[in-house]
Amino acid sequence: MIAFDRQEALRYLGYRNTEPDTAVADSLARCAAELQAAVQPKSVFAAFPLSHPAENTLEIAGVTIRSENLSRNLKGCEQVYLMAATLGIAADRLIARASAVRMSDAVLYQAAAAAMIETYCDEVNDAIRQEAESAGLYCRPRFSPGYGDFDISHQRDLSRLLDTPRKIGLTVTESCLLAPIKSVTAVIGLSRTPQPCHRRGCEECGKTNCAFRR
Ligand code: SF4
Incomplete structure (x- = not known):
């Protein structure tokens, strides 16, 4: 069963260093349990060659990406992993159903x-x-289309290169959103020199002067 990080969910709901009242806490626990019972997470990842043809320009498996932020994150890397992960369609269904009958639950499911x-x-x-x-x-640390100047349209390239529609049922809409909604695509640089990164990524990392910070 997928783990539920209650503190992280509370952070998304705007509770910082405060606890919700009992009614909200109980509703959140109920929504999380329903999600845990319903979702079927799936993922796919694979390694691809990376080159740096020009300043702030990258090439991954024939795809050209212009991004200063991603170039900094991948400085010194010659390969990347591309990854895609999804909770599947069941999470979308629970959120949509709640949006129609009880909006407060939809926010908790989200x-x-x-x-x-x-x-x-x-x-x-x-x-x-x-x-x-x-x-x-x-x-x-993983870096997703839409972060900084890494254009969100590259979701399409990542989906195509990983064959996500066939492998995990993940597609990209005309407006570059992922379907199912609770899905992620990302690039993870591979280097020959160790970089002890924070597990939760740069936002949580204390190394504010790091050359690869996103
Ligand atoms: S800021 Fe921290 S998490 Fe981000 S690249 Fe540097 S060491 Fe890794």
């Missing part, structure tokens, strides 16, 4: 599902890290 996809991405990222380390390589 927050709980957002925490669950992040936890699931951390698990997939850990599997990638282990695979990389067995090949003598080290991972940079």
Whole structure:
């Protein structure tokens, strides 16, 4: 069963260092339990060659990406993993159903599902890290289309390269949103030099002067 990080869900709901009242806490626990029973997380990842043809320009498996932020994150890397992960269509259905009958529940489902996809991405990222380390390589923190100047339209390239529609039922809409909604695509740089990154990514990391910070 997928883990539920209650603190993370509360953070999405705007509770920082405060606890919700009993009614909200009980409703959140109920929504999270329903999600846990319904979702079927799936993921796919694979390694691809990376080159740096020009300043702030990257090429991954024939796809050209112009992004200063991603170029900084991948500085010194010659390969990347691409990953995609989804909670599946059941989370969308629970959120849509609640939106029609009780909006307050829809907000709780949204927050709980957002925490669950992040936890699931951390698990997939850990599997990638282990695979990389067995090949003598080290991972940079994952970087998704839409972060900084990494254009969200590259969701399409990541989906195509990983064959996500066939492998995990993940598609990209005309407006570059992922379907199912609670899904993530990301690039993870691989380098030959260790970079002890924070498991939760740069936002949570104390190394504010890090050259690879996103
Ligand atoms: S800021 Fe921290 S998490 Fe981000 S790349 Fe640097 S060491 Fe890794």
